[in-house]
Amino acid sequence: MAPVSLRQIRKSYHELSVIHGIDLEIADGEFIVFVGPSGCGKSTLLRMIAGLEEITGGDLTIDGVRANDQSPVERGVAMVFQSYALYPHMTVRDNMAFGLKMAKADRTLIAQRVAEAARILHLERYLDRRPSALSGGQRQRVAIGRAIVRHPKVFLFDEPLSNLDAALRVNTRLEIARLHRDLGNTMIYVTHDQVEAMTLADRIVVLNGGRVEQVGTPAELYERPANRFVASFIGSPAMSFLPAQIAALDGGRLTLALADGRPIPTHHRASEATRLGDPVTIGLRPEHLAPDGPGSAALPVEIQDIEYHGDRRFLYASAPGANGLTMAIPGGRPFQVGDRFDARFDPTALHVFDGAGVALPV
Amino acid sequence: MAPVSSRTLRLTSPATLLTYAAMLAAASIMLGPLVVMLVTSLKPDTLQIVQDLGGVAAFIPGPVSLENYKRVLADQQMPFLRFLVNTLVVVVSIVGLGIIVNSMAAYCLARRRFRGRDLLLAVIIALIIVPVESLAVPLLMMVNHLGWMDSYHVQIVPFIAHPFSIFLFYQYFAKLPKDLDEAAAMDGASVWRIYWSIIMPLSAPVIATVAILQGLEFWSAYLWPLMVTRGVEFRPLSVGVAQFFGQEPRQWGEVMAFANMASLPVIIAYLTFQRWFIQSVVGSAVKG
Numbered sequence: 102m103a104p105v106s107l108r109q110i111r112k113s114y115h116e117l118s119v120i121h122g123i124d125l126e127i128a129d130g131e132f133i134v135f136v137g138p139s140g141c142g143k144s145t146l147l148r149m150i151a152g153l154e155e156i157t158g159g160d161l162t163i164d165g166v167r168a169n170d171q172s173p174v175e176r177g178v179a180m181v182f183q184s185y186a187l188y189p190h191m192t193v194r195d196n197m198a199f200g201l202k203m204a205k206a207d208r209t210l211i212a213q214r215v216a217e218a219a220r221i222l223h224l225e226r227y228l229d230r231r232p233s234a235l236s237g238g239q240r241q242r243v244a245i246g247r248a249i250v251r252h253p254k255v256f257l258f259d260e261p262l263s264n265l266d267a268a269l270r271v272n273t274r275l276e277i278a279r280l281h282r283d284l285g286n287t288m289i290y291v292t293h294d295q296v297e298a299m300t301l302a303d304r305i306v307v308l309n310g311g312r313v314e315q316v317g318t319p320a321e322l323y324e325r326p327a328n329r330f331v332a333s334f335i336g337s338p339a340m341s342f343l344p345a346q347i348a349a350l351d352g353g354r355l356t357l358a359l360a361d362g363r364p365i366p367t368h369h370r371a372s373e374a375t376r377l378g379d380p381v382t383i384g385l386r387p388e389h390l391a392p393d394g395p396g397s398a399a400l401p402v403e404i405q406d407i408e409y410h411g412d413r414r415f416l417y418a419s420a421p422g423a424n425g426l427t428m429a430i431p432g433g434r435p436f437q438v439g440d441r442f443d444a445r446f447d448p449t450a451l452h453v454f455d456g457a458g459v460a461l462p463v
Numbered sequence: 464m465a466p467v468s469s470r471t472l473r474l475t476s477p478a479t480l481l482t483y484a485a486m487l488a489a490a491s492i493m494l495g496p497l498v499v500m501l502v503t504s505l506k507p508d509t510l511q512i513v514q515d516l517g518g519v520a521a522f523i524p525g526p527v528s529l530e531n532y533k534r535v536l537a538d539q540q541m542p543f544l545r546f547l548v549n550t551l552v553v554v555v556s557i558v559g560l561g562i563i564v565n566s567m568a569a570y571c572l573a574r575r576r577f578r579g580r581d582l583l584l585a586v587i588i589a590l591i592i593v594p595v596e597s598l599a600v601p602l603l604m605m606v607n608h609l610g611w612m613d614s615y616h617v618q619i620v621p622f623i624a625h626p627f628s629i630f631l632f633y634q635y636f637a638k639l640p641k642d643l644d645e646a647a648a649m650d651g652a653s654v655w656r657i658y659w660s661i662i663m664p665l666s667a668p669v670i671a672t673v674a675i676l677q678g679l680e681f682w683s684a685y686l687w688p689l690m691v692t693r694g695v696e697f698r699p700l701s702v703g704v705a706q707f708f709g710q711e712p713r714q715w716g717e718v719m720a721f722a723n724m725a726s727l728p729v730i731i732a733y734l735t736f737q738r739w740f741i742q743s744v745v746g747s748a749v750k751g
Contacts, residue, residue, distance in 0.1 A: 153645050174651035186642035190664045200650035247650070 103164030103177065103254035103287055104129045105150065111158035112145055112311075119145055120311045122159065127289065132281050134290045136298040137308035138334070143291045144259055146308070150289060151180050151257050164254055174204070179248035180257040183264065185240045187232040193219075193243050194228040200251045211250075218246040221283070222276075238269045245280070258290040262297060274300060295335055299323070307331050329458035332384050338415055340452070341390065341426040343383040343400075347375060355453065355461070357381060360422025365398050369453045369461045381461070384452035387415065387429035392436070396447035402426060404440045418444070498522055500726075504531050504719035512715045531720035538717075541710070543724060545695055546703035549615070553688075553699055554681045556619045558674050564623050565673065566666070569632030570658050574644060584633070590626040596686060603690055617691045618699070622681065628673045635669035636662065671739040675732075682729055700725045 105127040112120035135143040148154040152173035168176045201211045222242040262270045299319040307314040315327040326332035348358035357365045402418035416428040453461045499521045507528035611617040647657045685701045692698045
């Protein structure tokens with residue numbers, strides 16, 4: 102177990118800068134998830150922590166020791182790869198023992214550690230098999246076992262569930278959560294799947310273009326996104342956005358005007374740069390917009406598409422000046438494509454972003 | 464039933480028949496000399512052999528005798544077994560050391576990033592088209608200056624580094640997932656350990672390909688061994704066959720027996736590794 106500290110961490114390939122000075126403090130035993138779209142730098146950042154990529158600038162500290170120039174083994178980190186990266190010519194036992202053999206560990210200790218990892222991951226029956234004789238889920242467990250046997254200070258996971266089918270992904274996700282509870286190690290996990298991020302993380306780091314957009318608990322990110330990017334990235338289906346203008350500043354509280362001029366009083370406050378008439382964007386989660394909800398505000402919509410998800414349905418609708426509004430509704434009242442009605446929402450549930458996409462304070 | 468009838472039609476179509484006829488003719492041209500070689504080596508009567516060699520009788524076996532083989536093996540002037548041992552020492556050394564050296568070079572080119580890497584790779588690929596014959600004279604001057612003439616190492620050392628083998632290894636390594644190297648590095652393996660314990664055990668197909676192609680090339684190498692060996696002590700079979708053939712009066716039965724025994728190891732190797740050999744030729748697709 103160990104805390105990890107990143108101070109102004111940068112990465113450049115010749116002239117091309119890909120990580121632009123990241124500051125992050127990861128507590129001892131914390132489960133941190135790096136999430137972001139493809140190319141945002143989340144895997145590069147993980148590989149820099151692992152020691153597989155050189156750090157161009159800044160300081161990486163693991164367990165209080167500057168680790169920039171240390172090898173992966175000296176850093177005390179172990180990594181689980183997306184492709185599993187099991188050695189195909191070795192048995193499960195040899196795959197798990199390889200790291201300890203490299204460390205010239207005693208044979209008895211190796212056997213003991215491998216047996217312990219096999220027990221934790223239910224791999225006892227497969228120890229003498231080659232990876233090719235295992236299913237995807239079993240291979241992933243071996244990859245995790247290979248990390249466990251080394252008793253690392255920090256576990257690193259690089260999109261470990263991406264190659265698994267949907268059912269297995271849920272099971273393995275639960276196993277990883279259980280593992281974190283049991284071992285209590287610091288874990289850093291990279292994914293582009295926000296469900297994994299929301300369900301596993303103590304805190305999520307949202308990355309975009311090599312910069313941190315927001316760090317927070319899953320609830321903080323979902324309920325109080327710092328900007329429009331985080332708001333659109335976290336949550337499935339994504340938040341809906343409506344263009345609006347600042348119509349009034351009543352005692353510091355904003356009243357917005359929708360595209361059709363309809364006023365929406367909010368409990369958001371103006372920032373220093375906010376001016377009357379400034380364009381803003383309203384954000385609404387699918388569960389906060391409903392055909393016959395309790396909200397005091399109304400929005401005329403027309404249904405464009407309907408998706409059935411068993412326990413609920415998603416209605417995709419258009420409104421004046423906006424397309425792709427999403428409503429999550431329980432089963433029951435039937436809807437048809439083309440239906441028009443006033444969708445209702447509670448103004449206290451909406452999010453407001455200024456012209457630069459930054460969330461306005463409540 | 465439709466697929467069966469269409470298959471039958473295809474097999475008996477004029478184009479198919481013509482293809483099979485052409486293949487049969489090509490096979491006959493290739494196999495003909497081998498049949499003559501085998502049949503002649505088993506005929507004990509030298510006069511009969513000379514008469515038969517002019518016509519179809521060369522293909523027809525007569526009374527079978529191993530007399531020619533016995534005489535070849537008993538010949539002290541042209542020691543077949545000495546030539547065979549020399550060839551084995553040279554070929555096994557070139558192939559064995561070549562696999563290590565060429566794969567290490569290829570691994571560096573495929574995995575390490577260093578200044579001039581692309582240029583070095585381009586130069587190595589360009590070297591594939593340079594024939595040994597064009598380098599023979601300057602190389603001869605070098606080895607002569609080093610005092611290496613008439614030895615095993617003069618036939619081995621210049622050919623351990625082999626651009627085509629490096630290229631084959633490079634292509635294979637480039638396709639192996641880098642995650643394996645990185646996983647091993649995370650496990651604390653050094654670059655050498657990754658190469659030796661992870662990469663090489665996964666490279667059996669390319670090792671077989673390189674071994675077969677390099678082995679065949681140097682089994683039949685002629686010009687260089689002829690230039691650098693003076694007596695029978697270090698001469699390989701390829702030069703020995705020519706030397707044996709050049710003896711007067713020419714004993715065709717013994718010449719054929721010598722040639723047969725010289726070809727036998729290659730034929731056995733081919734039959735044993737036929738599947739890999741075909742894969743290697745298809746896989747390399749550059750050099751036959």
